[in-house]
Amino acid sequence: MSEPLPVGHLLDEAILGEAVAAEAPSTAEYVLEAVSLHKRYGPTEVLRGLTFGVHRGDVKAILGPSGSGKSTLLRCLALLEPVDQGEVRIEGRRVGVREVGRGRLVPLPERVLAKERTEIGMVFQRFNLFPHLTALGNVMLGLVEVRGRRRAEARDIAGAMLERVGLAERRDFYPSELSGGQQQRVAIARALVMNPKVMLFDEPTSALDPELVGEVLAVMEELAREGMTMVAVTHELGFAQRAAHRVIMMDAGVILEEGAPEEILVRPTHERTRRFIDAVG
Amino acid sequence: MDFQPDIFVEALTSRALLQGVQVTIALTIVAMIAGLALGLLVALMRDHSSPLLRGVAWTYVWLFRGIPTLVLLLFVWNALPQLFPALKERWFSQFIAASIALSVNEAAYAAEIIRGGLLSVDEGQRVAARAIGLSPTKVFTKVIAPQVVRVTIPPLSNDFITMLKITSLAAFISLQELLSLTRTAVALNFRFAEYYAAAAIYYLVLVTILMVVQAWVERRFRWISQRAGGRSAAELVRQLAPMR
Numbered sequence: 001m002s003e004p005l006p007v008g009h010l011l012d013e014a015i016l017g018e019a020v021a022a023e024a025p026s027t028a029e030y031v032l033e034a035v036s037l038h039k040r041y042g043p044t045e046v047l048r049g050l051t052f053g054v055h056r057g058d059v060k061a062i063l064g065p066s067g068s069g070k071s072t073l074l075r076c077l078a079l080l081e082p083v084d085q086g087e088v089r090i091e092g093r094r095v096g097v098r099e100v101g102r103g104r105l106v107p108l109p110e111r112v113l114a115k116e117r118t119e120i121g122m123v124f125q126r127f128n129l130f131p132h133l134t135a136l137g138n139v140m141l142g143l144v145e146v147r148g149r150r151r152a153e154a155r156d157i158a159g160a161m162l163e164r165v166g167l168a169e170r171r172d173f174y175p176s177e178l179s180g181g182q183q184q185r186v187a188i189a190r191a192l193v194m195n196p197k198v199m200l201f202d203e204p205t206s207a208l209d210p211e212l213v214g215e216v217l218a219v220m221e222e223l224a225r226e227g228m229t230m231v232a233v234t235h236e237l238g239f240a241q242r243a244a245h246r247v248i249m250m251d252a253g254v255i256l257e258e259g260a261p262e263e264i265l266v267r268p269t270h271e272r273t274r275r276f277i278d279a280v281g
Numbered sequence: 282m283d284f285q286p287d288i289f290v291e292a293l294t295s296r297a298l299l300q301g302v303q304v305t306i307a308l309t310i311v312a313m314i315a316g317l318a319l320g321l322l323v324a325l326m327r328d329h330s331s332p333l334l335r336g337v338a339w340t341y342v343w344l345f346r347g348i349p350t351l352v353l354l355l356f357v358w359n360a361l362p363q364l365f366p367a368l369k370e371r372w373f374s375q376f377i378a379a380s381i382a383l384s385v386n387e388a389a390y391a392a393e394i395i396r397g398g399l400l401s402v403d404e405g406q407r408v409a410a411r412a413i414g415l416s417p418t419k420v421f422t423k424v425i426a427p428q429v430v431r432v433t434i435p436p437l438s439n440d441f442i443t444m445l446k447i448t449s450l451a452a453f454i455s456l457q458e459l460l461s462l463t464r465t466a467v468a469l470n471f472r473f474a475e476y477y478a479a480a481a482i483y484y485l486v487l488v489t490i491l492m493v494v495q496a497w498v499e500r501r502f503r504w505i506s507q508r509a510g511g512r513s514a515a516e517l518v519r520q521l522a523p524m525r
Contacts, residue, residue: 075408078412080408080411080412110411110416110417111416114414114415114416114417115414117411117412117414118414120412121412122412124405124412126405128405128406128409129409130406130409130410131504132502132504141413141415141423141424142413142414145415145419145423146413146414146415146419172506174504174505174506176504176505177505177506187409190413191412191413194413194414
């Protein structure tokens with residue numbers, strides 16, 4: 001790890017607006033829920049009746065070999081891919097589809113889906129920052145174009161958010177001028193600034209040089225401490241151990257087992273899980 | 282060698298050539314803008330989910346990239362009024378005919394360039410733009426389009442330069458553009474060398490202007506921060522300072 005990263009208070013009402021979506025843990029209802037999801041690409045069924053949910057303030061780490069459907073699950077939860085069968089629910093409300101007479105469901109038009117997506121933040125393995133915008137521009141885009149904030153206002157909010165992830169001095173730099181770790185922190189700020197109810201992370205450190213992993217995990221762990229609801233697909237067992245409340249082991253499109261980090265990471269019940277953890281850790 | 286500089290200067294400053302170059306510029310701009318707009322439409326249709334639209338776009342490119350520009354020009358000017366008598370009216374001028382032919386031709390080339398640009402944008406860009414909740418229109422205008430512009434500037438500039446020169450084909454339908462008026466002048470004074478040289482100079486100047494615009498646009502789409510440049514320069518000075 002390079003220099004220690006000064007990560008500020010991330011879920012600040014002064015930055016994010018009236019109510020911060022992430023609050024104290026409660027077991028009342030799931031913030032985000034998947035009910036027997038099925039998803040196939042051509043002949044292969046990637047998700048095979050997968051069910052799980054995250055409570056407010058929950059941090060869940062998803063482990064699993066490649067091809068086990070982890071990324072597909074996140075993309076379905078983020079409403080980026082339509083599901084073939086099953087439901088995605090946000091705070092108990094079914095999303096992504098609408099009923100057209102006699103209980104027949106069709107995917108919502110992209111324009112409507114776009115609105116529902118703002119409740120979910122997504123961070124990608126390969127950052128996917130917009131190369132034509134500065135760090136500040138990347139974080140501002142959603143505020144201006146989706147939330148309809150005035151530019152000056154959006155600039156202040158985005159600037160404050162970048163400061164919290166330790167990138168105040170890099171705000172006017174373009175993605176090509178930032179390290180991988182810095183780019184990923186901008187990407188986290190870009191998602192966070194929309195004040196989502198849940199943050200989804202799709203292998204956020206897998207594309208990083210080893211020495212840059214720490215700075216991204218530091219931001220994620222701070223978010224977890226502040227009560228953000230998070231689902232992270234990751235191979236970082238250390239992160240799962242330190243920050244996750246629950247660890248999920250996925251295999252072949254279903255959840256193999258779920259439990260507290262110490263159970264899954266130290267005493268997995270399934271042979272498949274044990275072999276995976278040995279291989280990664 | 283019979284080349285009289287004073288006649289050359291006279292040609293350069295002649296009213297005829299100045300008028301002709303104005304028509305050439307106007308035709309170039311019209312064909313550039315209309316060709317780009319139509320080309321963008323065709324490019325978007327090329328990879329549309331509807332097979333019908335894809336077929337229409339493919340046919341468009343096949344047809345208008347395949348027909349020689351001069352044939353197209355003569356067809357629009359001479360053949361279309363025969364097919365559609367409404368075009369025999371006065372409003373259907375040589376300028377309009379040339380604008381249509383060149384725009385339609387330019388669009389076929391622009392469509393392929395823009396399509397290449399669209400395909401070059403990483404799929405992750407669209408996904409990330411959708412993930413922050415941008416509407417489909419804004420995904421395109423705010424995220425995809427700027428990246429397409431960047432990669433298509435060099436090939437499109439190249440194309441515009443070709444098109445600028447091809448406007449001279451409009452002399453065949455007696456549009457009073459640069460080449461046409463040069464030929465009229467030469468027919469009277471037989472000073473071929475001086476007048477064609479003057480016309481060539483005009484074309485070179487116009488192409489140079491396009492190249493300057495291209496360089497300017499390319500710089501705007503470089504996506505490097507001023508501060509990064511300034512900082513590294515300042516660092517360089519600081520590094521060099523102890524050596525003095």
